[in-house]
Amino acid sequence: MQNLFNTLNNFFLIGLPYIALTVFLVGSIWRYRSTKFKVSSLSSQFLEGRQLFWGSVPFHMGVLFLFFGHLIAFVIPRGVLAWNSHPVRLIVLEVTAFIFGIALLIGLANLVYRRVTNPRIAVVTSRMDYFLLTLLLVQVVTGLWVAYNFRWGSSWFSSVLTPYLWSIFALQPDLTAVSALPWVVKLHIVLAYLIVLLIPFTRLMHFLVVPLDYIWRPYQQVIWYWSRKEVRKAWTPWSLQRPKNN
């Protein structure tokens, strides 16, 4: 029994993260390079707009806040612990995070409801979409469950999970602290790996192409197939001039 438990722990907490990260990296690059046309957020707002607002906006706000929350605890655990050293600040952080978690849950629930009930949206929903929504729903529920029942998450994440995650990245996996965690927390971790693994095969891909360069680029874009001055010079061998847009 203990043996099986160890094997499972090893697979889900050591094997899976490496598989997930590899698949994510290789898969995303592969998908972006080979099927660039299909890298898209696949918006369905055109078919239904009003319900989407109450789904998409709270969902994305919640995801953004919580993703960066987890990231900060991963990158600067000491900073989080220092912040949490004062009880008021700890409570402010936990309550804020929990509110964003609730927003995320409400948004997600609205999105699921919209996908299931609207016949137009059902047409543009794939089986993977349903699977992904279910996965996210379970993930959010376990996350809220953990946050509510095992206080205070921001502190023990920084002291227990961060060393484990760093050990994964340092290629020296160390399960000592994690293997003792309750199964709900482990489930939450495993589902997170699963979501990372699925990114290249789902619409989650769109978060990799957030158009931040829009902020810096000039509004108008003119593309020349040919350098219009170079091409008219007799000494420009035209075979060297590649069209810029193909």
Next chain:
Amino acid sequence: MDVRAQISMIFHLDKCIGCHTCSIACKNIWTDRKGAEYMWWNNVETKPGTGYPTKWEDQDIYQGGWEKKNGTIGLRGAGKKKGLLNIFHNPNLPVIDDYYEPFTYKYLDLIESPAMDDQPTARPVSLITGKPIDIKMGPNWDDDLSGTPDYARKDPNLHDLSPVEQEAMFQLERMAFFYLPRICNHCLNPACVAGCPSGAIYKRGEDGVVLINQKVCRAWRMCVTACPYKKSYYNWHTGKSEKCILCYPRLEAGYAPACMHSCVGRIRYLGVILYDADRIESTANTDTGNLVDKQLDLLLDPFDPGVIEAAKENGIPDSTIKAAQYSPSYKFIKEWGLALPLHPEFRTLPMLFYVPPLLPVMASLSHQDTAQGEKMDPIAKFWNDNWLYDTSTEDLWGTIEQARFPLKYMANLFSAGDEEKIKTVLKKLWAVRIHRRNVTVGDIAPEKVERALREAGLDAPTADAIYKLTSLAKFDERFVIPPAHREQAIEMLEFTGDTKGSIGFGFKEKAERGL
């Protein structure tokens, strides 16, 4: 001076018969695909009317185009700040019901129905869900329905017409309408390009065609909001936006775009225009009253040696400069001053110009109306069955001064509200008619003809040239397409062997959703 070339179009609205052949030609080539059924890259609207999508001109609803605030222009509903803040949900995006839900009929039921007491019917089914629907709207749903309360009276261009003017406009005896065919304007200051967060939309340097790179489009949908003409469409199946491509594969091969080639009324002209790219920004920023004049100022004289030299300096081929000199667009817009842009107040500097229609403006006179009847020529009184289009008032400009159709309405469409501009164009059109009537029938006093031409700012040879290009022009005169110089840019298109129903020209991937 940064000289660039632009393919520019002229639509002569007096000649449009509203047959929709252009729309069908376009649909058959480009948009008979899943997700694109509702798209009409080319559509023909009845004006006054609400158009497609419904009330597209009302930017209070759709928030399209540029607006001038504190001296500079910015996108009304998109742009860097609004676009990125609203990236999770675009509050200004039209939904499919603003266009119409595409449908077909279950024709097979007519054939495969078992014997019954009742005749089988072909029920309409949605092309999205495949389920039976009640059709609420369709393409050109308001076709020819001008005057009706649901359509014509909700035309956004009526906003500054007084109720009296509107009532007069929709009286049964006076009612008039005209057709407004629309394609993408391939603007010089395109709002869709500026609104695209991914940078997928661009203006092609060589000929000014505005295109969406399907491989870079990420379905943020801001171009649909940004384009004030609503000529960028979201394909709900592929998750990409699409728009009129001015049939660039045809243009490169020397053919006219399909809508223009197939035009029954021969209302469409296409030619190269040289313009000064340095002044685009200042022109788009100018005051509303000067917009049309400044936009026309941008267009350069292709015979001016200075312009030719600057064009050559910029690498514009001699063949393009020559095409610009023969361009029908240049003649209509600059030489003759007959063509105006549609809704210049959107500040996108559209490169599709319209010759405003004279026919719906022409006075309708009934002989019971004695005051007007006195002014009629005897011949018109005799042929009293065609009084509705009688134009033979004794006043020279009677038809325009006593327009049946408020010029203000036309001005809201084509000159940002400046009635004088419309009047100038209509006078020219009318003077050409008087001149030609004199030439062919000869029943008009020569002084009257001379006065008409003089007051319209034309002379006899110009009037003849206008008449010739308007009425007799052959294919090669209507479409002066510059060679694309594929010998230099042989790789403009990678792959030309695609099939019907695929994504589009030069595209190898399947048109399916990206999962």
